[in-house]
Amino acid sequence: MRSQTVFQVGVGMALMLGAVTLATAADVPSKDMVLIPKGEFTMGSSEHADEAKHQVVLDAYLIDKFEASNARYKEFMKAAGHPAPAYWDDPRLNKPNHPVVGVSWTDANAFCKWEGKRLPSEAEWERAAKGPAGDNHYPWGHALDPKKANYGQNIGRTTPVDSYPDGVSGFGVYNMAGNVFEWVEDWYDLNYYKQSPAMNPRGAEKGYNFANQGPVRALRGGSWLAPETSLHTSHRFWNQPDNNSYGVGLGFRCAKSTQTVSDEAVQTGRDAFIQALVAMGAEKHAEAMAAIEKAVASDPGNKEYLATRELIQKSMKKK
DSSP, X not given: OHHHHHHHHHXXXXXXXXXXXXXXXXXXXXXXXXXXXXXXXEEOOSSSGGGOOEEEEEOOEEEESSOOBXXXXXXXXXXXXXXXXXXXXXXXTOOTTSBOOSOOHHHHHHXXXXXXXXXXXXXXXXXXXXXXXXXXXXXXXXXXXXXXXXXXXXXXXXXXXXXXXXXXXXXXXXXXXXXXXXXXXXXXXXXXXXXXXXXXXXXXXXXXXXXXXOBOEEEESOXXXXXXXXXXXXXXXXXXXXXXXXXXXXXXXXXXXXXXXXXXXXXXXXXXXXXXXXXXXXXXXXXXXXXXXXXXXXXXXXHHHHHHHHHHHHHHHHO
16 A cells, blocks of 8 residues: 555656756856856947947856956966966955956966866857846946946956946846956957857957967956946957966956757656656666666756655665
8 A cells, every 4th residue: 555655646746747847957056156048149239340239149158256366366376387477466466356367368268277167258258248138238237337347447456356246247247347358268350240150159260360460369348457448248359369468457257168958868858757756656766766867867967866866776775
């Protein structure tokens, strides 16, 4: 009788859970990263010729909530034997919780790889700055507010990476206007927006070569030195990847791709999960374990599948 009751409960759970949409695998952000969901936004603006407006769709990704700090960069230098950036000893700029400055694109790229991350693409950076609305001129909205960003030497130095909480983007990302210019992954090309793909653009194949000084990478977000015109979310700037000519205001933040699961894999995982629940109800633990392992293989990051596997393992140990 008990087995029959448990079996019915298991079937009921399976039917109930099968009626809802189960979470697909997506990396759970740490307290210092923000998950930007898959979505469409308007990239570019009418401000400059290299910012032609166009619609872009991005898969979900993670981005650092804060710019990379001096404290984090110090850990990187120690662990990787990486040399100190410019201005490392400048008392205006070297406080532990201020953004690291004086870094080249090469430095920033090396740091992100060391953390198991990467630099964000221009599109990823801009979507995180524009927020869920997808078209904000500034991270906080459409009107300039000097109280929400550090720019134009109004402070005379960098500020902490968690400063200006009222100026965060709609996704909760800090200092995407001002404080430091931020390196992104892309090569910079004046005409890229006119031919870039609508889905997950990754930048031009090679950078524009200004004055035969070498191809350039893109920068975003303005800085404590730069004027208000550099603050808007679509503004594009550039520099040679190993050049530190405006290093006093050059920083970065990192990003990370999330794990994606195909619709077919999601369905396979759901079916196997239901089979596992039914087998659990019938106290067929080995069968339940085989089914849940299949579900986890189809959708490795699914919390529900992982928790169910733990329950089955505990039940098997009690036998």
